[in-house]
Amino acid sequence: MADDSTSNTPRDHGDKTIEFSGLVCPVPLQDYPNIILGHGGGGKLSADLVQHVFLPAFQNDHLAVLGDSAVFQLAGVQLAGQRLAMSTDSYVVRPLFFPGGSIGDLVVNGTVNDLAMSGATPLYLTAAFILEEGFPIAQLKRIADAMGAAARRAGVAIISGDTKVVERGHGDGCYINTAGVGIVPDGIDIAPNHTRPGDVVILSGTLGDHGMAIMSVREGLEFDAEIRSDSAPLADMVAGIIQVCPDVHTLRDPTRGGLSASLNEIAAASGCGIVIDETRLPIHPTVQSACEILGFDPLLVANEGKLVCMVPAESADAVLNAIRSDKHGSGAAIIGRVVADHPGVVVAKTAIGASRVVVAPIGEQLPRIC
Amino acid sequence: MADDSTSNTPRDHGDKTIEFSGLVCPVPLQDYPNIILGHGGGGKLSADLVQHVFLPAFQNDHLAVLGDSAVFQLAGVQLAGQRLAMSTDSYVVRPLFFPGGSIGDLVVNGTVNDLAMSGATPLYLTAAFILEEGFPIAQLKRIADAMGAAARRAGVAIISGDTKVVERGHGDGCYINTAGVGIVPDGIDIAPNHTRPGDVVILSGTLGDHGMAIMSVREGLEFDAEIRSDSAPLADMVAGIIQVCPDVHTLRDPTRGGLSASLNEIAAASGCGIVIDETRLPIHPTVQSACEILGFDPLLVANEGKLVCMVPAESADAVLNAIRSDKHGSGAAIIGRVVADHPGVVVAKTAIGASRVVVAPIGEQLPRIC
Structure with a gap:
């Protein structure tokens, strides 16, 4: 296949198969030359991307744990054994508003929960917006208000942020990233x-x-x-x-x-x-x-x-x-x-x-x- | 104007003008109903969005400082006077590769520098990708490798991440967010x-x-x-x-x-x-x-x-x-x-x-x- 980089079918694996500890699945999962939707799905393809692209590039012990958040201790600082957790997620949910909430609730609760899954008490979030030209500011206000309300409910503060705007047709209204830090209580070690x-x-x-x-x-x-x-x-x-x-x-x-x-x-x-x-x-x-x-x-x-x-x-x-x-x-x-x-x-x-x-x-x- | 929300011209300000402490500029800057590219430009329109949308929604003292990063002290923790700084930026640069670097360098150096501007020693970053369906994985590898190399040069570790994929035509190849934390040395207070x-x-x-x-x-x-x-x-x-x-x-x-x-x-x-x-x-x-x-x-x-x-x-x-x-x-x-x-x-x-x-x-x- 001379033109492998433009065709988006998996490369020929011959008889290569995926094994589940003795169980065998005949579906070849990796070696797609281009990103497909499944790479963002949180399943095997996402894991492939992490294993084959991000871990080798970013190599460090914290990332290799692959938890919902990373836990670290501040070196050289008298922290009395305290550790911090840090996590991030970008949100591209469609539609932006739905029964029971909006992207504004998700971006706060999602990062709060990722921190909580390491046992951390979430404290501070950042928020970064990628907006498409033409997005109604009234909708942005509704989203921001939902974020503020969700942050107050969760007991966290959004303390830093960023806004980028892309040309019409190069985004999809509103993408939001949040990152957060929290404190892991003494003696708690969840993984x-x-x-x-x-x-x-x-x-x-x-x-x-x-x-x-x-x-x-x-x-x-x-x-x-x-x-x-x-x-x-x-x-x-x-x-x-x-x-x-x-x-x-x-x-x-x-x-x-x-x-x-x-x-x-x-x-x-x-x-x-x-x-x-x-x-x-x-x-x-x-x-x-x-x-x-x-x-x-x-x-x-x-x-x-x-x-x-x-x-x-x-x-x-x-x-x-x-x-x-x-x-x-x-x-x-x-x-x-x-x-x-x-x-x-x-x-x-x-x-x-x-x-x-x-x-x-x-x-x-x-x-x-x- | 009955249809104000679909027309994207500023509302009529009458003789309202923008004042620079005595100097007067006749350009009305706010009240656009929809996002325009300028809202992401880091100028007056960006500041408008922060002032009128984000600050009222997220209200807290850390955000109100409007620094490149937010500095906070972990309440109730014996930190010996140490404070942390936290910052985030999303990157939508076009093209992704250019003389002197790539989006991979920018996402690391940008957040490292935002932290440094509060005097902090940057320590840990998160990285979150929004990829468009069809984006070549070989390019993603080049970008990730550039991020890893930039992180090592800057003495920081990328410890947590996220990948989302959006349908073809709803993104622009590769958007990346990084957030970071660093330690502010004792007695340093830069603002x-x-x-x-x-x-x-x-x-x-x-x-x-x-x-x-x-x-x-x-x-x-x-x-x-x-x-x-x-x-x-x-x-x-x-x-x-x-x-x-x-x-x-x-x-x-x-x-x-x-x-x-x-x-x-x-x-x-x-x-x-x-x-x-x-x-x-x-x-x-x-x-x-x-x-x-x-x-x-x-x-x-x-x-x-x-x-x-x-x-x-x-x-x-x-x-x-x-x-x-x-x-x-x-x-x-x-x-x-x-x-x-x-x-x-x-x-x-x-x-x-x-x-x-x-x-x-x-x-x-x-x-x-x-």
Whole structure:
């Protein structure tokens, strides 16, 4: 193939296959010469980009941890053991306003939650806008006001910012990046690779609300009950978990790629297997209907106000109660267990008693969901 | 005008005018209903957006300082008086590669320099990409490698990141955001409003190199000597300045909007007047020619590896020598002085002995320069 750089099909892999610790998938995932939507989907293709492009270029130990945020200690400073967490996300969600929120809520809650997933108390955010020429300033005001309100709800301050404008046709209205820092409490050390066999898997509430709220707007679907995004800050919930279980092993917010991506990342990082019970997954009936109509698997749909945690079995009840007592955690449930079998693989027990492998999403099931 | 929200002309201001402390400009600057390119230009229109949209929405004391970065102290933490600085910028430069660098250099050096302008030692960066479907991964690798190399040169680590992909036609190849944190040394307090009458104004080198490097590529201009971007990290230079003058009042890197925007912001923040001597401005002859051919004022053209500082007169020689001994400061010069007259207004003495007001740029002279 002489013209490989302009054709966007994967290069010939011959009999090269992707292996899931013994299970084999025949889909070649990497070596696309050009970016496709799936590279932004939070699944295997995103991970490929990180592994093959960003990690080799930026090489450092903090990045290699691949957490939702990076935790660092300020060298040479008398910090009394305190560490900081730092995280960033850009938001390209379409549409900008949807039932239950707007891009303004997402950009604050998303970065707050990424920080919280390392156990950090989020403190300060930056905000950077890439606006398209012609974007209505009244809409920008609505978005900025939503950001301010979300920041006050989450107890953080937006302390620095930037605005760039691109020519009409070279953007899509409004893209926003936020980055944030927070303090990790003394003695707290939460990471995907701390998950251990025997841990209990707890999900903080219903699956798929954000993704299906976006999709029902895009598709013009109407249901008896409106599907609303679950966008919410989770730092208080995390503080509650840490209070009853300082030894919480792993926290993750299942955004792009849904619960499936989060569980597969945790299984891969920890070298454990994960078994979930599909009958225990909390799913709003309207979301379930929308998924069936549109052909989506709720395990793959994005959430913006939920977390999944891996905790030692003896703390499971206390953590479950702590989550349920938080205003965003009333629907929490124990959904599974970490096992030593099938390392790196996530398995779901189905309603009829069968088992299926929950494969990590390859690319983007729902483009531009956040 | 019934249809004000779709027409993008400024609303009728009657005889409302913009005042510069006694000087009067008849151009109405705000109340555009829609975003125009100038809102991203780092001039008056950008400032309008911050004042009327972002400050009211995000209200907090850190943001209101309007520095290149925000400085904060971690509450309740034994930091021994240490403070952190935080900053962010998104980059939409076109083209992505240009003589003297690439977007990869800019995204690292730009945020490093914003942190350095508060006196901070930059430590950690995040990086977030918004890629357009179809963008060549080979180009992304070149950019990521340039970022990694620039980070190592500047002594910072890129520790967390994010990638989003938008559909073909809804982006422009590659937009990148970086955010960074750094430590502000004990006792250092540098801000635009610390400028005082009597201060000496020092510029660290030639003006306009970055902007004219970009423009000469866009316009296909060729000169005897290639114009190269000055993109460079300035944290070492700032450390050298602080060493000889811990009392440095103000530091600023004149990027978008050029030296004119920086000086006007400092004059406005400090309530001082600034007088510069045009004959003392270091400008590369090829850049001067390019500006004359294309009709640009070098005072308005972006720089990506220069700083301007306001220092007490008794420290001026020591600071000048410190800057000149840095590898990016060999062309440094004293270019003016801060005065108590004409508060908020920047005046240039011209070669023929006349004076002219250096007006802050309104919008974007060179769109998408960084």
